[in-house]
Amino acid sequence: xxxxxxxxxxxxxxxxxxFIAAVGGLLPGKGQPYPMTNxxxxxxxxxxxxxxxxxxxxxxxxxxxxxxxTLALGLPLLxxxxxxxxxxxxxxxxxxxxxxxxxxxxxxxxxxxxxYNQLFLVYVALFSLSLLAFILSMMSFDLKTLPxxxxxxxxxxxxxxxxxxxxxxxxxxxxxxxxATFAPGAVPLLENVTSxxxxxxxxxxxxxxxxxxxxxLLRRNAWGYLPAxxxxxxxxxxxxxxSLMSLNxxxxxxxxxxxxxxxxxxxxxxxLITVVVLLRNISGRIDEGEKGQEVGFPASLQE
Numbered sequence: 001x002x003x004x005x006x007x008x009x010x011x012x013x014x015x016x017x018x019f020i021a022a023v024g025g026l027l028p029g030k031g032q033p034y035p036m037t038n039x040x041x042x043x044x045x046x047x048x049x050x051x052x053x054x055x056x057x058x059x060x061x062x063x064x065x066x067x068x069x070t071l072a073l074g075l076p077l078l079x080x081x082x083x084x085x086x087x088x089x090x091x092x093x094x095x096x097x098x099x100x101x102x103x104x105x106x107x108x109x110x111x112x113x114x115x116y117n118q119l120f121l122v123y124v125a126l127f128s129l130s131l132l133a134f135i136l137s138m139m140s141f142d143l144k145t146l147p148x149x150x151x152x153x154x155x156x157x158x159x160x161x162x163x164x165x166x167x168x169x170x171x172x173x174x175x176x177x178x179x180a181t182f183a184p185g186a187v188p189l190l191e192n193v194t195s196x197x198x199x200x201x202x203x204x205x206x207x208x209x210x211x212x213x214x215x216x217l218l219r220r221n222a223w224g225y226l227p228a229x230x231x232x233x234x235x236x237x238x239x240x241x242x243s244l245m246s247l248n249x250x251x252x253x254x255x256x257x258x259x260x261x262x263x264x265x266x267x268x269x270x271x272l273i274t275v276v277v278l279l280r281n282i283s284g285r286i287d288e289g290e291k292g293q294e295v296g297f298p299a300s301l302q303e
Contacts, residue, residue: 010133011082011096014126015075018103021110021122022067022075025051033057042187054115056191061252063114065244066106074102074237090149091279097137098233104130105201105238112197138230143222150225151281159228160214162274166235167210169263174199229278236275239268 031049038044045057052060078099084092107126114123178199181188190196213231216224243265250261 008086010129010136011078011100014100014103014129014133015078015082017122017126017129018070018075018078018107021107021119021126022070024119024122025064025067026071027051029053038190038192040187040190042190044191046192051117051119052114054117054192057252058249059114059191059193061248062245063110065248066241069237069241069244070103070106073240074099074106077237078103091282093137093140094229094279094282095233097134098230099237100130100134100137101230101234102237102241104134105234106241108201109198113193115192138226141226143226146225147220147222149283151283154281155277156217156220159232159274159278160218162270163210163214163217163228163231166267167207167214169267170202170207173263174203232271232275232278236268236271239264239271243268 027050029050031047031053033045033048036044036046047053047055047057047060050060052063055063077095081092081095081099085096086092103126107123107130110123111120111127174196177189178196180186188196209227210231213224213227217228218224246261246264
C-alpha cells in the first residue's frame with residue numbers, strides 16, 4: 001500500500017459525529033403524526049415528533065432504521081476496520097473503505113433528503129469528512145500489487161454476477177418508479193422532498209460503478225478488484241440498512257412493495273456471504289518495506 005496522509009483524528013471524528021447523528025434521530029419526542037397535502041397534491045402523513053418531526057412517517061421510519069444500523073453495525077465495523085488498517089491489514093483497509101462508503105452515502109442522503117433539523121451541520125460535516133476519508137483511503141491502495149493479494153480461488157465470476165444483479169435490480173426498481181410518473185396527471189411519490197435524490201445517486205453513480213467494477217474484475221484488471229471489494233462491503237452495510245428500513249416502514253403502515261421487502265434482505269444475505277468469501281481469499285500480506293509501519297498513516301501524522 002501507499003502512504004497517504006490521512007490524519008489519525010479523521011476516522012474517530014467521523015465515528016463520534018455519526019454516533020451523535022444516529023442517537024439524535026432515535027431520541028423520542030412529543031407530538032403525533034398528522035395528514036398533509038404537499039405542493040404536488042400528494043397526501044402524506046407527517047411524523048410530528050422527535051428530530052424527524054417535519055419528515056413523513058415513511059421517511060422517519062427509514063431514517064431511524066438507518067440510525068439503528070449505524071449504531072449496531074456501522075460504527076463497530078468502522079472501529080474494528082480502523083484498528084486493523086492502522087496495523088497494516090489489507091482486509092482492515094478494505095473494510096474501512098467500504099464502511100466509509102456507507103457513511104458517505106448515508107449522510108449525502110441526509111443532507112439532501114431529510115427535512116431541515118438541528119443536526120443539519122452534523123450531516124454536512126459527516127458528508128465532508130467521510131468524502132475526504134473515503135478518497136484518501138481509496139488512494140492508499142497500491143494497484144500494482146493489489147491483484148496478487150487475492151487468492152486464485154477468488155470466485156470472480158460470482159462476485160461480478162452479484163454486482164451485475166444488484167445493478168439490474170436497482171435499474172428495474174428505480175426506473176419503474178420514474179416511468180410511472182410519465183402518465184398524464186400522475187403524481188410522483190416524492191412525499192416531502194422535491195426530487196428522487198436516492199434514485200439519482202443510485203442510477204448516476206452506484207449502478208455504473210457496479211457494472212464497471214464487475215467487467216474489470218472479470219478481466220482481472222487491478223481497477224476491478226478495488227471497487228468491487230469496496231462495493232461489496234458497502235452493499236453489506238447498506239443492504240442491512242435498507243432491509244431494516246423496509247421492515248420498519250411495513251411496521252408503521254407505510255407503502256412498501258413486496259419485491260423490495262423480499263429482495264433487499266436477499267441481497268443483504270448474498271452480499272454477506274460474498275464478503276466473507278472475499279475476505280477469506282485475501283492474503284493480507286504487506287510489502288517488506290512497510291512492515292512495522294501503519295498503512296496510510298505516516299509517522300509525521302501520528303503525533
